[in-house]
Amino acid sequence: MHNTRKNIVELLVLLLVWMLLVYGLNVAMAVKRTPELQWKMFINYGFFGLLNFIPFYIYLRWIIPPFLQKNNWVKLLSLLLPLMLGTIVLKYLIADHFFREEVLFSGYRYEHREKVFLYVSATNYFISSLWGGAVIVLAAFSYRFFILWLEEDKRRAILQQQQLQAESGFLKMQLNSHFLINSLNSIYSLALMDSPEVVRAHKTLTDLLAYMVEQPSDIGYRAPIAEEIRYLQDFVTLQRIRTGCQEGIVFRLPEQVPDKEIAPLLLVPFVENAFKHGVTNRPEKPVRITLECTQQQMVFTVHNYISGYQRDKTGGIGLDNVRKRLQLLYPGRHELEILDMKEEYCSNLVINW
Incomplete structure (x- = not known):
């Protein structure tokens, strides 16, 4: 029908x-x-x-x-x-x-x-009409080829979208698994110390994982920026429980958050990287997280002092994947600057809405 x-x-x-x-x-x-x-x-x-x-x-x-x-x-x-x-x-x-x-x-x-x-005469009419008949055949072929070109162009666009979707989902899956490994390590450390904060840490991790699972795999999906902020706050809470040093992390947020949306789970790798490779238990050298958000753009900055301990071998995929995701999700609409100094590390991300 x-x-x-x-x-x-x-x-x-x-x-x-x-x-x-x-x-x-x-x-x-x-x-x-x-x-x-x-x-x-x-x-x-x-x-x-x-x-x-x-x-x-x-x-x-x-x-x-x-x-x-x-x-x-x-x-x-x-x-x-x-x-x-x-x-x-x-x-x-x-x-x-x-x-x-x-x-x-x-x-x-x-x-x-x-x-x-x-x-x-019939003969002359027939001869002159042959040209018109050939033009009609050519018009039919031209239109058919035009339709085929449109369909092929549509198929290419769908395949490209599916490829970007798969690549974005794969990158996000890598980031999620990276986050899960680090969080379980943190809870495991608390359990070894018989810390009473294990239950609270477990509850916070459960909330974090629930948020991660709820995010659609659609490359075009955007989450409210307010939900991403709450997710980051829970993530920071989990790290503070692990270190036991509240002043080791300074998290600055805007007083009013605009009604904007962002690709989910895009900011947490910067924070995770700072916690993993930086100093988080010394108030004089805190991890500083700053989020500034207006109607035109978002600026997200994470600064930390580099820890003298050997870095974890699983810590290398986070920021590389973030760069790839940014290219897929915000092509031409973002700026990412990373300063790797001798004793300090700073990531600065700008996204234009």
Whole structure:
């Protein structure tokens, strides 16, 4: 039912465009608008233009598509030629019986002082109409190739979107697994010390994981910036529980958060990187997290002092994946600056909404 309705709509649209080009354009370009000329144009371009649409649509719907699939020239010609020749014969018979003056009349001359009217012969009409028939075939092929090009372009766009979707989901999965490993290590450390904060840390981690699981895999999805901020706050809480030093982390947020959206789980790798490789238990060298957000852009800065301990081997994928995700999600709309100094490390991300 859907295909039938679609085909009917396509037929009506093509017929409308065809008549506008064949009849409407010629009428609009006519210099003289006498009733006789208008009638003649109506017959030649209106009525016979409508007759020419019939083989055009038959070529387009039932002859050209099978040929493009199997590339059978013999079958194509065996269908095209009879239809083209039959259409020319039909048009000549209609013109000869009903519209000789409007279609076939070519002038007159005097013979022995008698006015002799001249009409286009069947042979001449047939030869001249072959060119018109060839143009109709060419128009059908051109339109069919145009439709195929549009469909192929649409398929390429869908495949590209699916590829970006898969790549973005893969990168996010890597980041999530990286985060999970670090968080479990933190809780494991608390458990080894018999810390009473294990239960609270477990609850916070559960909330964090629930938020991560709820995020759709759609590359175009954006989460409210307020939800991302709460996620970061829970993440910071988990790290403070682990270190037992509240002053080791300074988290500055705007007083009012604009109603904006951001790709989910995009900011946490910067914070995670600072906690993993920086000093987090010394108030005089705190990890500083600053988020500034306006209606035009968001600026996210994370600064930390580099720890003297050996870095964890699993810590290398976070920021590399963030760079790739930013290229996928915010091409040409972000700036990422990372300063790796001898004793300090600073990441500064700017996203233009």
